Each structure stands twice: as C-alpha cells, then as structure tokens.
Amino acid sequence: MSLTTDNSRTDLGSILPKFREALETYDVPLAESLFQHALRLGPPMEIIEALIVPSLQRIGCAWEDGSIALSQIYLSGRLCERLVENLHIANTGHVNEPPRQAIAVLNDFHLLGKRIVHSMLRASGIALHDYGRVTVEELVDRVFIDKVDILLISTLMLPSALKIRDVRRALDERGTEIRILVGGAPFLFDDSLWHEVGADAMGRNAADAIQITRQWMGERP
Amino acid sequence: MMTSMQRVLTCLGHQEPDRVPMFLLATMHGAKELGLDIETYFSRAQHVIEGQLRLLKKYRSDCLYPFFYAPLEVEAFGGRTVFVENGPPNSGQPVIGNQEQISSLIPPDVSRTQCLSRVLDTIHGLKSKVGDTIPIIGVVMSPFSLPVMQMGFDHYIELIHGAPKLFDRLMAVNESFCVAWANAQLAAGATAICYFDPLSSPTNIPRDLFQRTGLQIAKRTLAKIHGPAAIHLASGRGMPIMDDLAQTGAAVVGVSALEKLDELKKSCAGRLTVLGNLNGVAMRHWSARECERQVKDAIRLAGRGGGFILADNHGEIPFQVPDEVLLAIGDAVDRWGRYPLHWHEESLAEDAC
The missing domain is CATH 3.40.50.280 (Cobalamin-binding domain)
Structure with missing residues (x-):
C-alpha cells in the first residue's frame, strides 16, 4: 500500500485541511480520528510526510503573520508528537545510530x-x-x-x-x-x-x- | 514648559501637551549609574531610589519607573530569583510543581513580604523627592500571566485547557494578590499601575480564549485597582484585540514593534493612549542618526492629537542599550516632539504636492 494511487492522494488532500483545523482548535478526538483514517491510505512514514509535516509547517508559519497563537502551536505539536509516538515506528536516519x-x-x-x-x-x-x-x-x-x-x-x-x-x-x-x-x-x-x-x-x-x-x-x- | 505630570495627563486626555511625553523605561541602568551589580542594586530600596533619580536627571524621561524585575512576584509566592550579570533576572524553578498544589495556594501578604516592601519603600522614597511633578509608574503582573512564571508556560497552557476548576482557583488567588499589590503601590505614592499581561496577546493565545479568560480577569482586576492603569503586552501583538483592551478600563496600552504604529494609533484613537514602540533589542546598535530617524518616524505616525507616549516596546530597556542611544532618543524627542508638529504638517503638504 502506498500513496501512489490517485484515490489515496485525493482522500488525503481532503483530510489535510480538516486535520489542520482540528489541530488549531485542539479538537483531539477529531484529529485522532482523521489521522487513523489517513493511516488506512498509506504507510505511516508517508502519512507523516503528507499530513503531519505540512500541517505543522503551515501552523508554524501562521504564527509569524499573527494568525495563530503560540499556545496553539504548542498544543498541536504535542498532539502530533503523541500520534506519531503511538505508531512505534523507527525515526528517520540510520538504524541503531544515535542522533547527531x-x-x-x-x-x-x-x-x-x-x-x-x-x-x-x-x-x-x-x-x-x-x-x-x-x-x-x-x-x-x-x-x-x-x-x-x-x-x-x-x-x-x-x-x-x-x-x-x-x-x-x-x-x-x-x-x-x-x-x-x-x-x-x-x-x-x-x-x-x-x-x-x-x-x-x-x-x-x-x-x-x-x-x-x-x-x-x-x-x- | 509643562511638568512631566502635566505633559502626561494632557496626553492621556488625548490633547497635545508641549511635547510628546517620553517614558524611558530603564530599570537595570540604575545599577550602572551606581557602579553596582544588578543583584546588589535591587537588594536595597535606597539604591533604586538613587538610581532612578540619576536616570531621570540624565535621560529626561517623563516618568520614574520603580519596577525591580518580573520574578519578584513569584519570589513573594516563595520562588527563587536567578540573577544574571547583564540582564533581568530569571524566575527559577516553578513554585507550582504540580497542579494539586493550586488547591492549597494562598496569596502572599503584601505588607509582610520583604521583597515587596523594598519596592514600596522605593516608591515612597521617590514620591517624597518628586511629589506630583513626575508620574511614578508601579508595576504588577496580571493574574492571568503570572502563572507562566509560577508553573511554566507549557504546564499552564495544559492547565487552562484541561483543569478549569484549578485554573479558576489559581486566578482567584492571583487576582486577590494583584489587587492588593497594586493598591499598596498606589498607597505608597505610585501615580499609575502598569499591568503586564503578555499572555493575553494574540501572539500567545487565540483571541476567543483571551475573551473567555484574560479579558474577564483584566476587567475584574482593573476595576478593583484604585488608580489609573496601563495594560502592557510586553512586545506581544495587540492589534486584533484592541477593541477588547479598550473595555478593560485601562487608559494606556503598551504596543509591539511588530505592528504598525499608525494603525495602532488609529485603532486606539480617543479610547486608549498608545505607549511604544521602539525596538529595544535592535536599539543596542542604533547610531545617533538612527535614533533620530526612529523617534521622528514614531512621532510622525502616532504623535498628532496627543494620546501617544514614546517608549520602548517591551516595558524594559535592555541592559545592553548604551547611554549614548538613550541620550540621542531624548535629543530627538526634544527636536521633533514639540507640539504643534509643524514639520509633520509640512511633510504632509509636500507629499500632497
């Protein structure tokens, strides 16, 4: 399974704005549910790349123009961290090598x-x-x-x-x-x-x- | 020529005094004047009285600022202040280590807390020297923002979102303390209170949360303070909540260098006097010419019609800002801040041509 199919990408494209809004409003059940749904569309690392990373980057940038507050960034970051930790996947980088x-x-x-x-x-x-x-x-x-x-x-x-x-x-x-x-x-x-x-x-x-x-x-x- | 008090009061009435009032909010520079390290300087009221009077004479500011340092209030709650050699002290480990401690938290007795008494003695000493000629600005941390130091920003955000009853309890304790602390400073001779509330800024929390929390707390607290108040967001943005801030009962708002001064002034017109917004961090390297440019620009954007006090944007000038810069800012206010601002009218006419 991967995000190479058009249907998967379309589904994820529709989830992305809803997921980002759930993070911004700190709607934990909705964010969890959307993330679980996304995980059915592709491998976990690809979902992180396609859903979590762009959401957090967008939220981070929005702080600078004043449209998002620091508390929202903190809570959304912590929530995403928990979501990813629950997957128990290896971090990027070389396996068994400590981070540099x-x-x-x-x-x-x-x-x-x-x-x-x-x-x-x-x-x-x-x-x-x-x-x-x-x-x-x-x-x-x-x-x-x-x-x-x-x-x-x-x-x-x-x-x-x-x-x-x-x-x-x-x-x-x-x-x-x-x-x-x-x-x-x-x-x-x-x-x-x-x-x-x-x-x-x-x-x-x-x-x-x-x-x-x-x-x-x-x-x- | 007006006294500083007359100048500021006229300005607060949204009228033009003889010149734009200037608040150079220098705290630690007094230590330099006395040749003391920062910790020693703040250990005795007499040092701060002498320091503030020397700074007043040197920089020609329109206020005295007997603010010691932000962690002082946490110190009153039993916390530790960590001094550094070249800047404002930090608040040490949070006094509220876990949420359960909030249930038994009690506000410090203002009259029996040594660190607070030093500030009251300072205000009293300054008042005996200047009488009613120069405003003396007392300072409190807002009940809503104080927990950032009491328990750490991250734990506090989680408390706001996850434990509303404990949050209410903490606010009740902090409100009680804040009102008593502000009124004690007014009784000692402070002319007005600067209510620092950075957490309420949209930089830190979303507006809807502020409207349910910080705004209500500010309204309740300022209503019980027996004197005029400024609300200061300590460099945080304020534009999106200016209508809310105008409802708090504050007469002045401290604004950020991150926002446009002309828009802020327009938004506050007739409701709040704008205090700001020179960039204190960047100021460290300003040349005399840059000081003049920055001051002239601020006065051009916000000076007309009164309702504007020139100051830094954080409510505390960094220790690293040299004397030459502060003196050059004063010179520029003298040159460009005299009302009526004919040069401003002329430049507008030139622009129109």
Whole structure:
C-alpha cells in the first residue's frame, strides 16, 4: 500500500485541511480520528510526510503573520508528537545510530519554545537529543560527547541569546564541526542577532526549524 | 514648559501637551549609574531610589519607573530569583510543581513580604523627592500571566485547557494578590499601575480564549485597582484585540514593534493612549542618526492629537542599550516632539504636492 494511487492522494488532500483545523482548535478526538483514517491510505512514514509535516509547517508559519497563537502551536505539536509516538515506528536516519542533532535551552528557565520545536521535529520523524536547560559549559560538553553536528538553541532572554557566542567560541576551540540553529524572541526583534552570536542560521518559527534541520541533515557528507 | 505630570495627563486626555511625553523605561541602568551589580542594586530600596533619580536627571524621561524585575512576584509566592550579570533576572524553578498544589495556594501578604516592601519603600522614597511633578509608574503582573512564571508556560497552557476548576482557583488567588499589590503601590505614592499581561496577546493565545479568560480577569482586576492603569503586552501583538483592551478600563496600552504604529494609533484613537514602540533589542546598535530617524518616524505616525507616549516596546530597556542611544532618543524627542508638529504638517503638504 502506498500513496501512489490517485484515490489515496485525493482522500488525503481532503483530510489535510480538516486535520489542520482540528489541530488549531485542539479538537483531539477529531484529529485522532482523521489521522487513523489517513493511516488506512498509506504507510505511516508517508502519512507523516503528507499530513503531519505540512500541517505543522503551515501552523508554524501562521504564527509569524499573527494568525495563530503560540499556545496553539504548542498544543498541536504535542498532539502530533503523541500520534506519531503511538505508531512505534523507527525515526528517520540510520538504524541503531544515535542522533547527531540536539536541542537545548541556554540558561533561561523558559522552556516552551524548545518544547514546541522538539515536539514538531519528533512529529516530523526527526530524532534528536533533548538537553533541556543547560549552561554553556554543560552544552559544549554534551555536544562533544554525543558527536552532535546540528545544534538547535532556544532562548527567550537577550542575555541568554548573547551567551550563544560563548558556545560557538568553546566549540570552535575544541575543533568541533557543527552548525548552530537559533530561535526565540530576541532573534525576532533583531534580524542580525543570529549572526552577531555566531550562529549559522535562525528559525523565525517552528516550521523554519523543521525545514532547516532537514536541509542540513541532507547536506551531511 | 509643562511638568512631566502635566505633559502626561494632557496626553492621556488625548490633547497635545508641549511635547510628546517620553517614558524611558530603564530599570537595570540604575545599577550602572551606581557602579553596582544588578543583584546588589535591587537588594536595597535606597539604591533604586538613587538610581532612578540619576536616570531621570540624565535621560529626561517623563516618568520614574520603580519596577525591580518580573520574578519578584513569584519570589513573594516563595520562588527563587536567578540573577544574571547583564540582564533581568530569571524566575527559577516553578513554585507550582504540580497542579494539586493550586488547591492549597494562598496569596502572599503584601505588607509582610520583604521583597515587596523594598519596592514600596522605593516608591515612597521617590514620591517624597518628586511629589506630583513626575508620574511614578508601579508595576504588577496580571493574574492571568503570572502563572507562566509560577508553573511554566507549557504546564499552564495544559492547565487552562484541561483543569478549569484549578485554573479558576489559581486566578482567584492571583487576582486577590494583584489587587492588593497594586493598591499598596498606589498607597505608597505610585501615580499609575502598569499591568503586564503578555499572555493575553494574540501572539500567545487565540483571541476567543483571551475573551473567555484574560479579558474577564483584566476587567475584574482593573476595576478593583484604585488608580489609573496601563495594560502592557510586553512586545506581544495587540492589534486584533484592541477593541477588547479598550473595555478593560485601562487608559494606556503598551504596543509591539511588530505592528504598525499608525494603525495602532488609529485603532486606539480617543479610547486608549498608545505607549511604544521602539525596538529595544535592535536599539543596542542604533547610531545617533538612527535614533533620530526612529523617534521622528514614531512621532510622525502616532504623535498628532496627543494620546501617544514614546517608549520602548517591551516595558524594559535592555541592559545592553548604551547611554549614548538613550541620550540621542531624548535629543530627538526634544527636536521633533514639540507640539504643534509643524514639520509633520509640512511633510504632509509636500507629499500632497
């Protein structure tokens, strides 16, 4: 079974807007029912790609134009994460190989942004280490030990965002080849801040985080 | 020339005073003035009194701002404040670790809580120095937004959606505290209260949820505060809920740099005075010329007819913003903010030609 048939694609096309609306309104029974229905149309990974990923990306982008609130993104990300976890399928990447991407909150006690991005990446089939709230030193050590080469850092407070410079410096001193993706409120208010702190890119929203992480994973040698 | 108080009151009446009022909401800069680290600075009322008075003289702001830091209220509930060397303190581990704790939560006694007393002493000290010449702005976190620090944003969203009775109970506790805390600041000499309510912004929750929750809470709470209030969304968007905010009883709204100032002013006209919306994060790198451009642009978009106070968009200027920038903003207000705004009329006429 696959999504190669016209009927399957048509059915999924009709489910997609309803599923997205169910996520936005946090209608859990409806979202679950639509997802179960979709699973009858193709293999789980294809359904994730065709239903969950575009829904979350659309919701993530809608936050930036003000039409969706942060709470809706968080709840829809968590819901999709649960739906995907219930499938008990292997994450993308090489089987039995630990992930080489990680996410962390630097210094701040504000964890929501990280939780949103973490949920959305996992719901999109991307495995990653979750370091939670860490200091610069803890983060650098863990990245080194886990051989991480894609690091996502979330901050809410400006001083924490500025600390990313120290992370970059310490990783450079160890000769670690790594790409750093940053996100959070301070970056939205200063378009050049990500560059100032030595990051390789910024995500303006959770959809950016999915797209950039996937792109970087695809560019690995 | 008007006093700052006269200037602000005229502005709030949607009339043009002698110039556009300017609120430079600097908190931590007082520590720099006194050569203290931020934690030491906020450990004594006398430091903050001295710091605020020095900042007033230096930057010529139209208000005093005895706001310490946002986690102070969580500290009053038993939480821990985590200081950093170059910015506002963070709130430590949430004081509400699980939802069950809400049932036994009680509001702190404002008169017997040391961290709150320091703020009241500060307000009292400032009032004794300036009398009624300069507005003193007290600050409260809204009962609706405080739980973001009390229990963490994620757990709080889940509480709102999944445990309505506990949510109501938490709001009752927080409302009781917020009203007592605001009124204590007014009694100590604050002229007005800034009610920070970022969670109510459509950036954070959808409007229909706000209308059922944050809006009702703001209406109830502000009605019990015995003085004028500003509602501030701390950089969050406000345009889609401006009609709702106008019903809360607030006289002023703090607006985001993410929205267009002329549209905000039009939406608020005659109902709410607009406070904002210079970008505090970007301000760190502004040249004198850029300061002038930003100030002139804001005044052009929102200055006419009063009802506009120039300020940053977050309600707290970042520690990293240098003196030169704040001084240049003041100079630009002096140059371009004098009413009547003849230069504005001339530029409109030129545009028409």
